[in-house]
Amino acid sequence: MGVAIVTGGSRGLGFETARALVAEGHKVVLVAKDPARLKESAAKLNCDYRAVDLGDLETAQNVFSEILETFGTPQIVVLAHGVMSEKMSKTLKTTLEEWRRVVAINLDSIFVALNILGAKMADARDGRVIIYSACLGRMSGPGNAGGLAPYRISKAGVNALVRNLAHETGHGQRGFLVDAICPNHTRTDMGGPDAPLSVEEGADTAIWLATRTFDPAVDKTGFLWEERRIIEW
Numbered sequence: 001m002g003v004a005i006v007t008g009g010s011r012g013l014g015f016e017t018a019r020a021l022v023a024e025g026h027k028v029v030l031v032a033k034d035p036a037r038l039k040e041s042a043a044k045l046n047c048d049y050r051a052v053d054l055g056d057l058e059t060a061q062n063v064f065s066e067i068l069e070t071f072g073t074p075q076i077v078v079l080a081h082g083v084m085s086e087k088m089s090k091t092l093k094t095t096l097e098e099w100r101r102v103v104a105i106n107l108d109s110i111f112v113a114l115n116i117l118g119a120k121m122a123d124a125r126d127g128r129v130i131i132y133s134a135c136l137g138r139m140s141g142p143g144n145a146g147g148l149a150p151y152r153i154s155k156a157g158v159n160a161l162v163r164n165l166a167h168e169t170g171h172g173q174r175g176f177l178v179d180a181i182c183p184n185h186t187r188t189d190m191g192g193p194d195a196p197l198s199v200e201e202g203a204d205t206a207i208w209l210a211t212r213t214f215d216p217a218v219d220k221t222g223f224l225w226e227e228r229r230i231i232e233w
Contacts, residue, residue, distance in 0.1 A: 001027070002026060003076075006031065007031040007079050007081040008080035009042075010038040013202050021076065022046070029067055031081075048071070050066070055104045055109065073117075073120040076210050077118065077128070078129075079113055083101070084102075084148070085149065103153070106151065106157075110158055110161065126176070128177045129179070133155050133181060134183075137157075137233075139233055158180055165222070171222055179223060182226040184227075
């Protein structure tokens with residue numbers, strides 16, 4: 001088993017994903033913002049960790065580069081970090097500060113991680129990237145517009161990034177896979193205690209994508225997934 005990097009790994013969906021990858025035998029490195037909580041979570045899983053505010057893009061670049069130098073090219077990268085925008089953040093009501101905060105964390109930092117870690121994985125022709133996106137970032141289907149503008153638009157950007165990167169890297173033909181998932185409404189700090197799904201249920205598709213057997217002749221990558229199925233973006 002190889003190295004797996006999990007952002008947002010100190011809690012919720014990220015922690016559950018990391019826990020499953022540790023159980024599979026991977027050497028996991030957790031990345032998250034809160035140093036105290038991250039240290040505690042890493043101790044529970046007996047794995048390495050790096051604390052960084054991923055909204056600080058230059059610092060994030062440095063941390064991902066240091067991880068690459070220290071641990072080598074990862075086989076799995078799960079990007080599970082993210083923030084929700086303010087409840088009333090409609091496009092014409094959102095402040096520049098709020099827009100930049102959400103887009104920096106939800107989209108720009110994804111680019112930074114892929115630009116550094118994903119590039120080496122693609123060169124090695126061996127790697128899987130799974131990004132926690134959201135059904136609220138869909139361009140079609142139910143509930144695809146209205147309110148929470150920075151959040152929706154940042155997640156739509158993630159979905160577009162995944163589609164484009166998969167095209168650039170041969171749709172899995174060269175050994176590099178990249179996918180986004182919609183975990184649905186899950187009982188996390190963001191989802192709240194009354195959400196219908198447990199973290200185990202919310203993380204299931206990400207764990208499956210990270211560990212599935214992939215045959216480029218029949219299997220697919222570069223999509224938004226929900227409950228192990230491709231959904232129209």
